Amino acid sequence: MKDVAVIGLGRVGLPLALAFADAGLEVIGVDIDPARIGALREGLMPFEEPGAQEVLDRVAGRLELAEHAADAHRARHIVLTLGTPAMSHIEIDLRQIRAVLDDLLPHLREGHALHLRSTIAPNTTHFVAGYLRKHRGFDIGTDVFVAHVPERIASARFFEEISTLPCIVGGVGERSGEVAAELFERLGAPIVQTTPVQAELAKIWTNILRYTTFALPNLLMVDCEQYDANVFEVIDLINRDYPRGGMRLPGLTAGTCLRKDFAFSEERSNAPGMLLAVSRVNESVPLFLVQGLKRRVGSLEGRKVAVLGLAFKSDTDDERDSLSYKLIRMLERELADVAIHDPRVPTPTQSLEDAVADADAVVVATNHPEFCTPEALGQIVDGARTDALLVDPWNCWGAATVFAHTDEVVVLAGLGAR
Structure with a gap:
């Protein structure tokens, strides 16, 4: 045996x-x-x-x-x-x-x-x-x-x-x-x-804790857009030298575990709706990014938008339940011409050079290490249109802004004008 x-x-x-x-x-x-x-x-x-x-x-x-x-x-x-x-x-x-x-x-x-x-x-x-x-x-x-x-x-x-x-x-x-x-x-x-039920609850609530923790900065990002504030500066104010800080950074929060495990508690919850609200916050991030794009560049019809990243999180090839796909579908519904690049996933995508070539906007959907380098930023700036908008909810290059034009990001990231 x-x-x-x-x-x-x-x-x-x-x-x-x-x-x-x-x-x-x-x-x-x-x-x-x-x-x-x-x-x-x-x-x-x-x-x-x-x-x-x-x-x-x-x-x-x-x-x-x-x-x-x-x-x-x-x-x-x-x-x-x-x-x-x-x-x-x-x-x-x-x-x-x-x-x-x-x-x-x-x-x-x-x-x-x-x-x-x-x-x-x-x-x-x-x-x-x-x-x-x-x-x-x-x-x-x-x-x-x-x-x-x-x-x-x-x-x-x-x-x-x-x-x-x-x-x-x-x-x-x-x-x-x-x-x-x-x-x-x-x-x-x-x-x-x-006990079995305590083991089950420990696993479920490990993931619920992370899912909820990430929802807070995502909701803060939406609030900052409403009040014309900078989410990264507000998070720095919350956390800096404060013993009860700990606010995480925003981003596209998904993956098979985080997206579904709250339902295992919600199924028989005595407080129905709380975790559904957490899910709605995280699920709304692609829409927030699309709306932010439209506010800044106008109609997306016929405009080229490069989406960087299909994996649900950094440093993995796992595409399951990735919010990148939701973002892409929403862009396509705006009649944008979507180009996609991810160097890790099994799904075939374009090269970074082809994806960003003449792009009107570039969205960092997954913060892969390959994207968060001065070299990658330089390739984006050189390939995209001069006035292209760079959407970076992850703060990949330390520019501390979700929406900015590529040349602005270079300056804010401390890399000098190109």
Whole structure:
């Protein structure tokens, strides 16, 4: 019998499977995507994750690949890293989890352990335990083991954080937490035992905290536009030498975790609407940028707007739930001619030179390090129209202005006139 199977080889599951194999465990990796399985069989990472390709090269002999969830029963530990989207009715979508459970049910036997790694709504771990009890009669915590072991690692930091961030374990029944700890302690992180629902809440509210924290400067940015104030100067005034400051900078706040996880609390909230308001603030940033453009340059019909960045955040190739796409759609609805550049994402885009050539406006949608250099700014200034507007909610070059003409940005960034 193998040591562990990981079902779902996405950005959470695949690095985890590699880490288990790198710790000396025999691993089965399961995914229904033939392209992803094909890439792995050729020894290639299907997405960007710093350090992952080197680990894959090391552990190929200890990672067996499979395309059917039922194959996971050949391992004692089964880790589920499946998609758990939120439905449009503010409701968790458990279809992927239920489908995998149905595939596994005939094959489970005493001694198996199921660990939920995906972000889930409160009481989902107990639902899974009850599902196994209802359909197979297992005594959870004695016959088989069920736990929630949430993943809280930042995108592109897996191998940096997997051995250092505290590993929360919420087990059902007498021994589930101990069994889960036996597996995850192999990765080196300190284990923190708790109840399943507290593990679920800790994960959800980790993301809600970040989503809310980023909404505040985004709302402040909108207020500053209304009052003709500079958001970056106001944030500096809030934070400078003040022990109770801490206001973050504005930007396009999105990604699969942050955009959906608030719904897992909102689904049964006793204060409905609070987190929906947070979401509306963050979701309104693309509209704010488009409206700001129109106020300064007039109609966008037939004007070329270069959008820099498709990834949902800096320094990653992950495009899932990126607000860049919403921004692009809104620009297209204004009949603008949109050019796109992102050097990291798998979606084909134009070169930076082609994207900014003769542009009437350039919007920094993702603050990739490649964009935030004097060289990139110089390329934008040289390629775009002389009076082009540069929209930079991230303050990429330290010019401390969301909307400014390119030559103004050069001066404000302290790079001298061009």
